[in-house]
Amino acid sequence: MTIxxxxxxxxxxxxNSIDRLFELLKIKSISTDHAYKSECKKAADWLVSDLRTMGxxxxxxxxxxxxxxxxxxxxxxxxxxxxxxxxxxxxDPLELWDxxxxxPKLEETxxxxxxxxxxxxxxxGQLMTFxxxxxxxxxxxxKLPVQVxxxxxxxxxxxxxxxxxxxxANASELKSDIALICDTGLYGEETPAIVTMLRGLVKIEVQxxxxxxxxxxxxxxxISINPIRILTKILxxxxxxxxxxTLPKFYDGVHDLSNELxxxxxxxxxxxxxxxxxxxxxxxxxxxxxxxxxxxxxxxxCDVNGISGGYQGEGFKTVLPSxxxxxxxxxxxxxxxxxxxxxxxxxxxxxxxxxxxxVDYIEETPSKATHMSTTNVAxxxxxxxxxxxxxxxxxxxxxxxxxxxxxxxxxxxDTDAMLIGFGKDDDQIHSPxxxxxxxxxxxxxxxxxxxxxxLARD
Amino acid sequence: MTIxxxxxxxxxxxxNSIDRLFELLKIKSISTDHAYKSECKKAADWLVSDLRTMGxxxxxxxxxxxxxxxxxxxxxxxxxxxxxxxxxxxxDPLELWDxxxxxPKLEETxxxxxxxxxxxxxxxGQLMTFxxxxxxxxxxxxKLPVQVxxxxxxxxxxxxxxxxxxxxANASELKSDIALICDTGLYGEETPAIVTMLRGLVKIEVQxxxxxxxxxxxxxxxISINPIRILTKILxxxxxxxxxxTLPKFYDGVHDLSNELxxxxxxxxxxxxxxxxxxxxxxxxxxxxxxxxxxxxxxxxCDVNGISGGYQGEGFKTVLPSxxxxxxxxxxxxxxxxxxxxxxxxxxxxxxxxxxxxVDYIEETPSKATHMSTTNVAxxxxxxxxxxxxxxxxxxxxxxxxxxxxxxxxxxxDTDAMLIGFGKDDDQIHSPxxxxxxxxxxxxxxxxxxxxxxLARD
Numbered sequence: 001m002t003i004x005x006x007x008x009x010x011x012x013x014x015x016n017s018i019d020r021l022f023e024l025l026k027i028k029s030i031s032t033d034h035a036y037k038s039e040c041k042k043a044a045d046w047l048v049s050d051l052r053t054m055g056x057x058x059x060x061x062x063x064x065x066x067x068x069x070x071x072x073x074x075x076x077x078x079x080x081x082x083x084x085x086x087x088x089x090x091x092d093p094l095e096l097w098d099x100x101x102x103x104p105k106l107e108e109t110x111x112x113x114x115x116x117x118x119x120x121x122x123x124x125g126q127l128m129t130f131x132x133x134x135x136x137x138x139x140x141x142x143k144l145p146v147q148v149x150x151x152x153x154x155x156x157x158x159x160x161x162x163x164x165x166x167x168x169a170n171a172s173e174l175k176s177d178i179a180l181i182c183d184t185g186l187y188g189e190e191t192p193a194i195v196t197m198l199r200g201l202v203k204i205e206v207q208x209x210x211x212x213x214x215x216x217x218x219x220x221x222x223i224s225i226n227p228i229r230i231l232t233k234i235l236x237x238x239x240x241x242x243x244x245x246t247l248p249k250f251y252d253g254v255h256d257l258s259n260e261l262x263x264x265x266x267x268x269x270x271x272x273x274x275x276x277x278x279x280x281x282x283x284x285x286x287x288x289x290x291x292x293x294x295x296x297x298x299x300x301x302c303d304v305n306g307i308s309g310g311y312q313g314e315g316f317k318t319v320l321p322s323x324x325x326x327x328x329x330x331x332x333x334x335x336x337x338x339x340x341x342x343x344x345x346x347x348x349x350x351x352x353x354x355x356x357x358x359v360d361y362i363e364e365t366p367s368k369a370t371h372m373s374t375t376n377v378a379x380x381x382x383x384x385x386x387x388x389x390x391x392x393x394x395x396x397x398x399x400x401x402x403x404x405x406x407x408x409x410x411x412x413x414d415t416d417a418m419l420i421g422f423g424k425d426d427d428q429i430h431s432p433x434x435x436x437x438x439x440x441x442x443x444x445x446x447x448x449x450x451x452x453x454x455l456a457r458d
Numbered sequence: 459m460t461i462x463x464x465x466x467x468x469x470x471x472x473x474n475s476i477d478r479l480f481e482l483l484k485i486k487s488i489s490t491d492h493a494y495k496s497e498c499k500k501a502a503d504w505l506v507s508d509l510r511t512m513g514x515x516x517x518x519x520x521x522x523x524x525x526x527x528x529x530x531x532x533x534x535x536x537x538x539x540x541x542x543x544x545x546x547x548x549x550d551p552l553e554l555w556d557x558x559x560x561x562p563k564l565e566e567t568x569x570x571x572x573x574x575x576x577x578x579x580x581x582x583g584q585l586m587t588f589x590x591x592x593x594x595x596x597x598x599x600x601k602l603p604v605q606v607x608x609x610x611x612x613x614x615x616x617x618x619x620x621x622x623x624x625x626x627a628n629a630s631e632l633k634s635d636i637a638l639i640c641d642t643g644l645y646g647e648e649t650p651a652i653v654t655m656l657r658g659l660v661k662i663e664v665q666x667x668x669x670x671x672x673x674x675x676x677x678x679x680x681i682s683i684n685p686i687r688i689l690t691k692i693l694x695x696x697x698x699x700x701x702x703x704t705l706p707k708f709y710d711g712v713h714d715l716s717n718e719l720x721x722x723x724x725x726x727x728x729x730x731x732x733x734x735x736x737x738x739x740x741x742x743x744x745x746x747x748x749x750x751x752x753x754x755x756x757x758x759x760c761d762v763n764g765i766s767g768g769y770q771g772e773g774f775k776t777v778l779p780s781x782x783x784x785x786x787x788x789x790x791x792x793x794x795x796x797x798x799x800x801x802x803x804x805x806x807x808x809x810x811x812x813x814x815x816x817v818d819y820i821e822e823t824p825s826k827a828t829h830m831s832t833t834n835v836a837x838x839x840x841x842x843x844x845x846x847x848x849x850x851x852x853x854x855x856x857x858x859x860x861x862x863x864x865x866x867x868x869x870x871x872d873t874d875a876m877l878i879g880f881g882k883d884d885d886q887i888h889s890p891x892x893x894x895x896x897x898x899x900x901x902x903x904x905x906x907x908x909x910x911x912x913l914a915r916d
Contacts, residue, residue: 199676203774212738217761218657218859221789222753223730225743228762228784229697236694239687272681280670281814285683295680303675304686305777306768311785316661316822318787318859319763326686327769329776331679356739364774401676401776 003453009136010445017132017445018106018115018438020050024086024124025104025117031066031087032158040066040154043086047152050131054138056150061170063162066154070173073134075147077456078378081176081415082148083405084127084183085156088119089430096432106438113438122429125436126182126421127152129444136449145456149176153405156183160404167412178378178416178455179409180448185423186440187268187397192386192447194379195419197297197398198406200332200369202341205362206231206349207325214310215320225356227324228309234352235326238302242288245302247344253335257298264395265293297398301331331400338366370407376416378455385450386420389443422447461911467594468903475590475903476564476573476896478508482544482582483562483575489524489545490616498524498612501544505610508589512596514608519628521620524612528631531592533605535914536836539634539873540606541863542585542641543614546577547888554890564896571896578894580887584640584879585610587902594907603914607634611863614641618862625870636836636913637867638906642879644898645726645855650844650905652837653877655755655856656864658790658827660799663820664689664807665783672768675776683814685782686767692810693784696760700746703760705802711793715756722853723751755856759789789858796824828865834874836913843908844878847901880905 010017029043030036044060044067051058051071058071066087091101099105104117115125130150137144151174155162167174187193210227211220240246257265272292276282286295295301309324311317330341342363349359372379374396386394399419409417422440423429468475487501488494502518502525509516509529516529524545549559557563562575573583588608595602609632613620625632645651668685669678698704715723730750734740744753753759767782769775788799800821807817830837832854844852857877867875880898881887 199679201776203776205774210739215737216859217759217763217787217789218857220737220754221657221761221787221858222744222757222759223734223742223750224737224739225741226761228765229693232690232693232762232765235687235690276681279673279678279682281668281682283683283812283814284681285812285814286680292681296678299680301675301680303679303684303776303778304690304768305675305775305779306770307686307690307765307782308770310762310764312764312766316663316785316787317763318659318661318761320761321763324765327774329675329679329774331675354741354743356741356743399676400679401674 003450005140006136006449006453007446009140010132010442010449013136014442017128017441020132021115021125021128021441022104024128025119026102028102029087029119029154030090031155033090037066040087044069044152044154047086051150054135058150061166063166065162068154068162068166069150069152070170071150073144073148075144077146078178079147079149079176080178080180080452080455081174082130082150082180082182083153084130085123085153086127087154087157088122088124089157091118091432093432098433101434107435111437114435115438115441116433116435118434120434120436121423121427121440122434123156123183125441126423126444129422129441130180130182130448132445133448133452136445137452145452148452149174163405164408164412167408171413175413176415178376178418181403181405181417181419182421182444183403184399184419184421185425185427186421187395189424190390191268191392192390192394192420193397194382194386194394195399196372196374196379196396197333198370198402199300199400200336200338200367201402202330202332202338202366203327203364204342204345205325205327207323207360207362208353209323209358209360210356211320211322214322217318217320220320221318224320225354226320227357228321230354230357231307231309231324231326234349235304237348237352243286245300247341247348249344250300250341252340253337254300255334257294261396265291265397268293268395268397296400298333300333300336303329305329333369336369338368342366367402367404367407370410372416372418378416379418381454381457382418382420382451385454386447389447389450420447420451461908463598464594464907464911465904467598468590468900468907471594472900475586475899478590479573479583479586479899480562482586483577484560486560487545487577487612488548489613491548495524498545502527502610502612505544509608512593516608519624521624523620526612526620526624527608527610528628529608531602531606533602535604536636537605537607537634538636538638538910538913539632540588540608540638540640541611542588543581543611544585545612545615546580546582547615549576549890551890556891559892565893569895572893573896573899574891574893576892578892579881579885579898580892581614581641583894583899584881584902587880587899588638588640588906590903591906591910594903595910603910606910607632621863622866622870625866629871633871634873636834637873637875639861639863639875639877640879640902641861642857642877643881643883643885644879645853647882648848649726649850650848650852650878651855652840652844652852653857654830654832654837654854655791656828656860657758657858658794658796658825659860660788660790660796660824661785661822662800662803663783663785665781665818665820666811667781667816667818668814669778669780672780673778675778678778679776682778683812684778685815686779688812688815689765689767689782689784692807693762695806695810701744703758705799705806707802708758708799710798711795712758713792715752719854723749726751726853726855754858756791758791758794761787763787791827794827796826800824825860825862825865828868830874830876836874837876839912839915840876840878840909843912844905847905847908878905878909
């Protein structure tokens, strides 16, 4: 079967692909707001019906939250499972949109045509790149080159409460040879990227208590311990002057990059000045001896995401507070063990706690870093397919954040996941005036067609 | 003129003194709540009328807020000006009161009889100790032993917005040889105290800005500076391990105690363990080489009264905040100069600020420490008069907080003020079930009678 006819079909059918995406974008599937529950169901039903037109055995699968959509095609060869989400972020503040968020339109901009709507990039537009690729394959060859399943979620923007239970309950149905996830971006403007490293996350809130109640600093100032002073002392000791994290054994399990990946990343020519300038910064603030790209992709971090204590309103109140607290998070890499890091933090805090203070912790379930086994041949095949489609060669990249679904595929289904997406940094996802470049949509469809083609080969 | 007849008169008239105080306590003169504006006026009118029955030339003096009351008696000898305030704190939460806050009553307790009502101690009961002392003098001798004026404020519990303008506008009328202020307490249970040192106060809010907007720690964590990290680093450097404040030249103008005062304070046998135990603390947290009493009365402090940055709600949000801020206050003593301290703080902060961060400040009008010239003979006379009335010898003490009116007398009218009061630590001022010991009221009246007697002597 030749890929060129499929690509031609994609090019010719692009206006219809856009129309279909617009239909989906018009549905206000805001998952976090209960008022839009029926809209979420409507989006799920639209997808079921669209998959069925392509011959998929597709169904809406209700949960206690918003429904999942699962569809299977018959076919031979390797089994791929595609994941995307049909729910979107709320659109407010509405007054900041230049056109209504749920009335999608094609817009000419300086950088080319864009699809403007809530969900255009995150994730309806990306989800539909894969659906349209399959549609073109079916149209030309009557069947898909590999066995394809699709799995769409409607709660990604509201914490995915039903996801893990659903995956566990339907593990044998959802298992495949490789999972494909389309919810990430290109590297820069023209370099396709496959995310192979995701950082883990440890979140812990630390609350220091000094006096048993808030005190007046006129009466007690000088004699009473101030928990804010203790907390700041503790927090200030977490980093040395060169950006290293000082907790004992913190770096256990952190590995340096392989030479191969190092070379690939150097070739990406990451413009950290531009990246930082956009938020009015200029100096990379991580461990001094590592490159900026390593700082955000492959090095662990420790950050205080929130700090709180005493009087925080307008003006002043001369209070010596009883309590002060900080929300601390660690981004983990390699084989760092969340449990050991939490233990090391607690030991450090308690060692630095004066006799008159006590400490309480609130923890959230931590996650380890995720590393894809790029030895799975699918990774190299996808990289080659993407390199054929885009002006620049595709790269294996890292991702500083965590995309839980990738870990779930690994942990629950023991399936490697390839995170491939076509978003751009200026897509304004989660913000007003979200857009998806028409070129991302068009080339995205073509990319998946090529990847399916490659995966079908021996 | 003999004092003994005056003291007898005070003892005999005590039931009527209580009745008069109860009349005043029934008036709901809550200054901070606009709904009680007419009640404040009523309290002022009640005082004017009471002073007039004693032959004072007394008037209500309206301001843009609540009225002042000023009264003058004719007389010879030194001119004393008495200050008190007739407004009270709000009484809520009402459900925590065991009896209605504006229905004063005499109550028998384990520690003796108490007057229970909002304002019983702060400050109506204390104010009336002086008025009743004058009434008894008049009754017995037909006139007062010295020239007495009275000055009552109705905005003390709501920031005294009219006080300074009124004092400035009426400076020549309000000037006297010595000011008497009754709004403080005994030292412990039985030691009368004259406050001769009040700490000054510098308040400054420091806001550090890093990136120009809040960032996602997945995307920027590791490469972006976190202003909370910078702020905690800066704050943690303000104290050394022994409780000293590290700002250069901070201690300029801080004097050690005179040997005389040192001995007086040692004789007070301050029970710091008890003081700290009440708020579940045990270790004095100030400069290690100073006594606990010095820590709260005669040593300067630096405290963070509030700290804020990033996400502070429930749960976690992996944000790298754009801003972090702290409300810092310094209690000043001796001749410390607020301006120089603010300057030293700013220099220190800016020296420790990374290239990528900026800092903004919000300052409030600072105040220097106030020291009364105890060389004014009135101080020693009052000390002797108080020592005659109470079981223990009176002491010159410090006060860790600031009582602005004392500074105003000094700065606006160049008049020394003696702060003498009969409150106790368990009076629960500003709280539900406020009380004033009947013994404080009774002995307070007798104390003022004795002080007036002493002040009249050569």
